[in-house]
Amino acid sequence: MHRLFWKFFLSFWTALILxxxxxxxxxxxxxxxxREQGGAFNPIAKLRGYTEEAQTAISQNGRQGLIAWARKxxxxxxxxxxxxxxxxxxxxxxxxxxxxxxxxxxxxxDPRPVPDHTRMRPVVxxxxxxxxxxxxxxxxxxxxxxxxxxxxxxxxxxxxxxVSGLVGFGLARYLVRPIEKLKDTTESYAGGDLSQRxxxxxxxxRDEIVDLAHAFxxxxxxxxxxMKSQRQxxxxxxxxxxxxxxxxxxxxxxxxxxxxxxxxxxxxxIDREAERLNELIGQLLSLARLESGVxxxxxxxxxxxxxxxxxxxxxxxxxxxxxxxxSLQAPQGAVIMHGNPALLHSAxxxxxxxxxxxxxxxxxxxxxxxxxxxKKGSINLSIRDHGPGVPEDMLPRLFEPFVRVGHDxxxxxxxxxxxxxxxxxxxxxxxxxxxxxxxPDGGLxxxxxxxxxxxx
Numbered sequence: 001m002h003r004l005f006w007k008f009f010l011s012f013w014t015a016l017i018l019x020x021x022x023x024x025x026x027x028x029x030x031x032x033x034x035r036e037q038g039g040a041f042n043p044i045a046k047l048r049g050y051t052e053e054a055q056t057a058i059s060q061n062g063r064q065g066l067i068a069w070a071r072k073x074x075x076x077x078x079x080x081x082x083x084x085x086x087x088x089x090x091x092x093x094x095x096x097x098x099x100x101x102x103x104x105x106x107x108x109x110d111p112r113p114v115p116d117h118t119r120m121r122p123v124v125x126x127x128x129x130x131x132x133x134x135x136x137x138x139x140x141x142x143x144x145x146x147x148x149x150x151x152x153x154x155x156x157x158x159x160x161x162x163v164s165g166l167v168g169f170g171l172a173r174y175l176v177r178p179i180e181k182l183k184d185t186t187e188s189y190a191g192g193d194l195s196q197r198x199x200x201x202x203x204x205x206r207d208e209i210v211d212l213a214h215a216f217x218x219x220x221x222x223x224x225x226x227m228k229s230q231r232q233x234x235x236x237x238x239x240x241x242x243x244x245x246x247x248x249x250x251x252x253x254x255x256x257x258x259x260x261x262x263x264x265x266x267x268x269x270i271d272r273e274a275e276r277l278n279e280l281i282g283q284l285l286s287l288a289r290l291e292s293g294v295x296x297x298x299x300x301x302x303x304x305x306x307x308x309x310x311x312x313x314x315x316x317x318x319x320x321x322x323x324x325x326x327s328l329q330a331p332q333g334a335v336i337m338h339g340n341p342a343l344l345h346s347a348x349x350x351x352x353x354x355x356x357x358x359x360x361x362x363x364x365x366x367x368x369x370x371x372x373x374x375k376k377g378s379i380n381l382s383i384r385d386h387g388p389g390v391p392e393d394m395l396p397r398l399f400e401p402f403v404r405v406g407h408d409x410x411x412x413x414x415x416x417x418x419x420x421x422x423x424x425x426x427x428x429x430x431x432x433x434x435x436x437x438x439x440p441d442g443g444l445x446x447x448x449x450x451x452x453x454x455x456x
Contacts, residue, residue: 015167022159047122050081050134054124063126067091080140083124084133091132097139104133178202178209182216194224241281248274297340297429304379304450305335307345308369315352315365323361326352330369337379337452339430347426350419351383351446358387359443379450386443390436398436399424420446 050073057065070083070092083091088101122134181198188196197220198213252274256267312328319326348367355365363386370380390398397403401421427434432450439445 011167011171015164018167019161019164022163047134047136051122051124054083054132054134058124058126066124066126066132080137082135082137084135086131094137095140097137100135100137175209178205178213182209182213185216185220189220189223194220194227196220241277245274245278245281249278297343299338299340301336302339302341302344303334304337304339304344304381305330305333305369307341308348308367308381311345311348311352312367315349315356318353319356319365322356324356324359325364326356326367327364328367328369330367335369335379337430337450339450343426343429347423347448348381348383350423351448354419355383355385355387355444355446359385360387379452381448381450382445383448384439384443384445389438389442389444392438395436395438399434 053073054066054069057069059065061068066083070081073081074092074094080094082094082096082100084096084100084104085091086104088096088104090096124132124134126132178198181201185196185198188194197217199210199217202210202213249271252267252270256264259267308328308330312326315326352365352367359365365386366382366384368382368384394403399420401418403421424434427448427450430450432448434446434448436444436446
């Protein structure tokens with residue numbers, strides 16, 4: 001239980017322990033060095049050693065040697081060692097606390113060296129007779145100064161930080177990698193590919209993320225089975241309905257021959273309903289074929305402009321009978337794309353017929369085609385009607401099968417709720433996108449964006 005929790009806890013705990021151990025080892029090493037030099041617990045002896053080093057530097061290079069020694073000591077030691085003249089000024093120009101300056105000026109004496117058997121004062125003498133006093137500045141010890149001196153603590157801290165960072169990086173990578181795989185697989189699910197699985201790619205891991213991955217896999221398997229079952233049922237039912245429908249139409253023809261004039265209105269009604277049922281079955285079969293993906297349609301160069309002129313000419317006949325019009329606004333010349341002519345024709349025709357069904361009388365359904373001048377520019381088609389539009393909350397569901405909205409778009413209008421669904425599947429199969437929006441002045445606009453193809 002809580003395996004991922006323990007991995008988090010133990011990893012961070014280990015990193016903190018490692019960091020603490022490195023810091024303690026660094027401090028211990030520094031104290032050992034001070035002890036070896038004889039000054040860890042004897043400040044007077046430590047200062048005496050500094051004085052001897054400074055006097056040796058003077059004997060070798062004079063005042064410049066003293067300056068070089070002061071700089072070297074300042075870079076290495078945590079506590080600054082001030083080198084002051086008789087006026088209380090530091091040889092390196094460092095800040096000198098006022099109390100130290102007052103102490104030197106108050107004494108006003110010549111601090112000449114005394115024999116070794118007495119207490120040695122921390123004073124060095126140059127060849128010209130000038131004297132310099134060495135004093136530790138404990139007030140000058142700051143965290144920034146310590147961190148800037150590798151000998152003291154900076155390098156150990158850096159090593160500890162690097163070790164902790166490596167542990168943290170390994171933990172983050174260990175946790176993020178399966179989550180990234182989950183994200184990629186989920187995006188595949190959203191795109192309709194339910195064949196991807198996460199669990200096998202995680203190896204022998206045993207934690208909550210692996211449990212989540214296996215749960216995702218089981219969900220995908222279940223959804224895949226349900227969707228395949230639904231598609232198969234849709235296909236089977238559609239095929240099975242074709243046989244009795246054909247018999248019904250044959251029997252209807254015989255009934256027309258035997259019945260009198262009084263039965264013709266009823267027979268005409270039966271004929272219309274049978275025709276609607278035949279159209280519905282045909283649309284169901286088309287939708288099932290598009291969703292199954294079993295047969296990949298043949299793609300070839302298509303003049304989309306010419307295809308739109310054909311659809312517009314066919315729709316104009318139906319529009320005239322309903323006291324409506326259809327117009328096409330398209331650029332001159334061919335607009336070439338790579339696609340399946342039958343599927344593209346069906347997609348555009350379904351949208352245009354849907355627009356004609358709901359646009360008001362004596363209005364025009366307008367098709368507008370636009371495309372970029374370069375080959376890489378997309379092909380954009382918009383189809384606008386002047387009907388009642390669609391409620392805003394129903395726009396995202398407009399391309400789902402059997403979706404109906406309101407009282408204006410119902411069975412009485414003659415639709416089955418499949419035309420836009422078929423158009424959406426066909427557009428998606430071509431790598432395009434389809435969307436719908438309400439116009440500010442009324443009506444609905446359906447927009448299609450398709451990728452271009454090579455020029456014919």
